[in-house]
Every structure is written in C-alpha cells, then in structure tokens.
Amino acid sequence: MIKQTKVIKYDLEASEFNWDIAPNKTIKAWGFNDQVPGPLLKANVGDTLVVRVTNNLKEPTMIHWHGLRVPASMDGTGVAQKPIESGEVFEYRFVVPDAGSFWYHSHSNETVQCERGMYGALIVEDKADPVTDGEKVFMIDDMKLDADNKFTKPGWFVPRIIERHDGREGSTLLINGKENSEIGIHDGQTERWRFINSSSARYFVLSLGGKEFKIIGTDGGLLEHPRIATEVLITPGERIDIAAGPFNEGEIIPIESLGYNRSTYLTAKRQKFATVKVLEKKPSVAFIPETLRTIKPLVKQDANITRKVKLSVGPSLKDGMDFLVNDDVHVNDKPVKVGELQIWEVSNTSLMDHPFHLHGFFFQVIEENGKAPEYLAWKDTVNLTPRSRIKIAWMPDNRPGTWMYHCHILEHHAAGMMANFEVIDGNKPYNDMIHTHDHHC
C-alpha cells in the first residue's frame, strides 16, 4: 500500500489583541491569529507541515515545536535560528514523524510571551489510533492578573524572587483560554481527551470528580496498555491523553486539579477548571483495545550511565536564587554523537520539583530512584521530585545541530536551569563548534 502524505500549510500571526477569558473579563493577550490558544494544527503521520509565522508583536519571537522530532534548524530556539523580528516572516517546514499530542509555543522571552497566550496544540494522527466517539484538546493554563485584568509585574524584590523561585502561578484558571467553560459529552459515548499543560509553572493533577478514566497516551503518543486511574499529574510541558466516559445523562462532572505540594511558597489546593455536562444518550462506536501498541525498551535498567545532569539551586545576591545545571547557569553541555545511545542520570538535589524537558528527541525513563518504572512510555518531559534521581535512555538519530534541555517551569529556565548541546555527525570530527549562549532574558 502506498502511503499518501500531504503538505499542509498554516499561517500564524503573532500579535497583541483583546481576548475574553470570561464574559466581561477581557485581557490584553499575546497570541496567534487573535485567539488563545492559537489555532489547532493537525496533520497525519508523515505529512509535511509548512507554518508561516508573521511577527506583529513589538518584540522578537520564535516558535518551538514541543515534542516534535524536527530538524535542529526548525527547533525554534535562539541557537537554532535568528529570532523573528517585529514585522518579519519566518517559514517553518518539517515532516511530522510521530503520532501524538504536541504543542507549539514561543521560545523567546517565554515568561512573558507564553504567560500571555503564545501557544497552541499540534495533533498528529495515525491510522492505528484507537476509535473513539469524538476527541477534545484541553490546553491547561493559568494567568496572574490584577483587579483590572492586567498581567501583574513582580517589580519589587520579594515578589520577584518568589516568582522566580516558585514559577508564576495565577488564580485565573483556563482551559483553552476560557474560565469556567462548559464541556459536553453524550451519555454512552467515550471520547479521547488530550490534555496539554501549557502553564508557566502549575502542577495540574487531573481529576474528573473522582471518576475513573483510562490513560492511553502521553508525550510521545500511545502507551502500550490503557491504565485505569482517577487522577494523574501533568506537569508544565507534559501531555496526557485519556479515554473519558461513558457517563450518564444529567451528570455534572468537574474537570479539576487536585492539590500538589511541590514545596514552594504556594499552597496546594484543589481547584476547578471547567465543568462537563453529560447530554442525551447516543450510540457509541468507541473501542479502546487492551494493547494500544508495543514500545520496545531501548536498554536494560542496569545500562551504564553515559552522562550525569544535576539540577540544583544556589544562592544569588541579585536574584535570591539561581537555578543550576551541573552547578552552573545557562550551560553548554558536551556533545553527543549520532547513533550513540545515551543513558543519562538526571538528578534533582533541590527541595522542589522540576519538570525536565529534552528538545527534539523522545526518551524512556528506565529507572526512578533505583527502581524500574511501572510501565514504558516515550517521554519528552518528566517530573523530578525533590531529592530524586532518574535514568533516561534516548537515541540521537541523524539530526545533527544544537539542541537543548531545560526545566519547563519557565521562570527556572530563564533563571539558568538549561543547557545547550550539540548532536554531531559521528563521521565528521568535532572541532569545538562555536557555541552561542541562549540567555532568555
């Protein structure tokens, strides 16, 4: 059978606009095509996406395709491309090789641009996806607004160091850019709900009022087997796909986040983001098989470590605290070679959580605090609890260039918890390529 792939074109215009997050609650958002989130981009595995980005903001921007295995030059970071200046156009072009729930977001001045709404979902479908009665994408976010619905600026020393320490969390809770939205699902039906945590720093513990759901996928697509759960943690940057339903007509079910204590000044509390209303009964064609796909383990748990990455914090006179990778800020890490399997020990010696994100490549967690994880998954973002240690395995396929990893709490990333590194073609000598610091100021 010949696989038909297509070239799919999208236009995104970044600008500032008024956005209603609720009736009579309007913010000055920054985003794409006058909406928060930006347009939902869709493709099938193997398609080529061409996304023309016009920057009509007053400052430069770049778009990162979170989770997509794109060429290095399309990764949308300061080491991969020149920023798209105000008034300029840049065309991203890449093939989407994997099915799953991905997203795009600004990778320039992120603590401001992402907070204001510069993100959207990118869904890649495949014939092997399970059949459901419908599908919804939920982008989780929160905003920190003052009484006039303006974005607060932590100008003073104490609020500034607290926001740097905790990451920016706000009390305006959004799903797809709206407060308190109502979501419908029909009695008897099962839908695929794709949750994407696009917030700056919120730890979202998904709960549907205590009802059971099936976790069917995460960052890099489907799991091997559905997992029945009543709650699941989704840290900033992570994705979780669930099969939701069937429910009964008339039921009212909250989409909420349970409290998660990540040892900050913030208090962990249960909060409602939206409400699901169960509508009249409809027939169902949904079928969630017991085996969704197979995932081959990259290595055994006891494989030798090839690199250590330590996340920690240290005092800073100017800013209260610095966020460190291997005891330094904004690091240039050693190169890796195409085709050489990577086994990284990532440790967190600090007393707070950090979601570790690797650009451009999926990894498997092969060990968590000395134990094998309960199940296999392809990940690009994984949470490290305080004083924890994991082992991840990943393969640098043939996409040489400059890549990065960082904490996906945007304030921690900006405060130094990031590193660039080269993926080099093993056949060419590595002659100390020139590194550029990616400062994200």
Ligand code: C2O
């Ligand atoms: Cu979604 Cu560099 O991040």
Ligand code: CU
């Ligand atoms: Cu962090």
